[in-house]
Amino acid sequence: MMQPIKWGVLGYARIAKNSVIPAIIKSDNSTLYAVATGSDEKQQECRELFQCPNLYSHYDELLEDPEVQAVYVPLPNSLHKEWAIKAMQKGKHVLCEKPMALNASECEEMIRTAEQNGVILMEAFMYRYTDRIKKVKAIVESGEIGEVRYLQSTFRFLLDRPNTIKVRPELGGGSLYDVGSYPVNFVGMIMNQLPESCVTECVKDNGVDVLFSALLKFPNGVIASISSGFNAFNQMNSEIIGTKGRIEVPDTFLGTEGSIRIVTTEGIRQVQTEESDRYTLEVTDFADAVLNNRKPLMGLEETYRNMQVIDLLFKSMKD
Incomplete structure (x- = not known):
């Protein structure tokens, strides 16, 4: 031992x-x-x-x-x-x-x-250590929803703590760096490649984005929508749509027990997920x-790719 x-x-x-x-x-x-x-x-x-x-x-x-x-x-x-x-x-x-x-x-x-x-x-x-994410990956890899064509992932909450580092630009504040990095990672996990282009919109307050949204287009024709924010009620969910069906993933980034909803021509299937001490x-x-x-x-290859995507998003971000 x-x-x-x-x-x-x-x-x-x-x-x-x-x-x-x-x-x-x-x-x-x-x-x-x-x-x-x-x-x-x-x-x-x-x-x-x-x-x-x-x-x-x-x-x-x-x-x-x-x-x-x-x-x-x-x-x-x-x-x-x-x-x-x-x-x-x-x-x-x-x-x-x-x-x-x-x-x-x-x-x-x-x-x-x-x-x-x-x-x-x-x-x-x-x-990434949760039962929820392991099962999402397994479902995508099984081919049950066919080839992925569109993804969306969102993580936002209402930030009510004044003077937090999350809103200080000199400390790397802003919703994209904070909660937005999760949707970026989720999309990267599914796509495993860099997007070829993006369009973004954001709302800034005191030099940091408090509401952010982007569309990413990938070389294989897939489009992904990601969003994050500090200025609205809690929202955390994702969806993966393929040629044969879709996967709905509530509470995407939590370790709570719950269920994943799979919709195909054969009907609706609920996949239960266990609580995970992530x-x-x-x-x-x-x-x-x-x-x-x-x-x-x-892996560091994935981390580096995620940072490349964040660079692309910031480059596209409007003041």
Whole structure:
């Protein structure tokens, strides 16, 4: 039995506190070893909630600790590249929150650093570990709905937290980077290729998009519609339409139990999906990849392609 991977967390962000740190603690092959945050209050909370044995006031201090094997980066989007690269240069494996970077060029530099230092780098799209997504992929690959012709995917919510990093342009804010990266990834997962063109529309507030929509056209004639936003009521769903039928995917990016609806000429079929502890599954897969020197579920080729698509969307975005 191999020793569990010792994790360090750079920053005590909401997603770290509420989702990933608990996942590290629950995972059989991982242990929470260190957290770095400059806030004394957050250090105290982390100590009380998670009994974290090592708390640092500076990110560099955590990276200098030779016991840290893997680092989780939940920092603002604009800081992903800097701190992921610093961690990898110290020989740490890195699980980096989505989007991996602000653009494909930054992403390419991060991938190159991982290769040069012989470490694993992965983008944290936890939804890919759910039973829901595994079944969607299996249905598409089975040919039940025929050849894919059209996709749509949406993720939006009403953002009511003032001064959040999500609306600060200097930190990589905006709905496309935040919730919009999920539909981009979902479409990329199904299509497995770059679009040849796109058209976009957005509404901006204080320099970031709060409502975004795009149509992507692929070389094989498929069109995909994606949308995201911070300024309207919650919506999260996707649909894949083929030559023989369609798949309706409510709650696309959640780990809740539910059902997928398949409509064909033979009628309507409901496929039940089980609840999935997506963050724990993600952490466990990443740690297992480190322990067994293998690739994790989310490959860097896909991450780089996603960033290329986001570049294309921003280039097309109107002010």
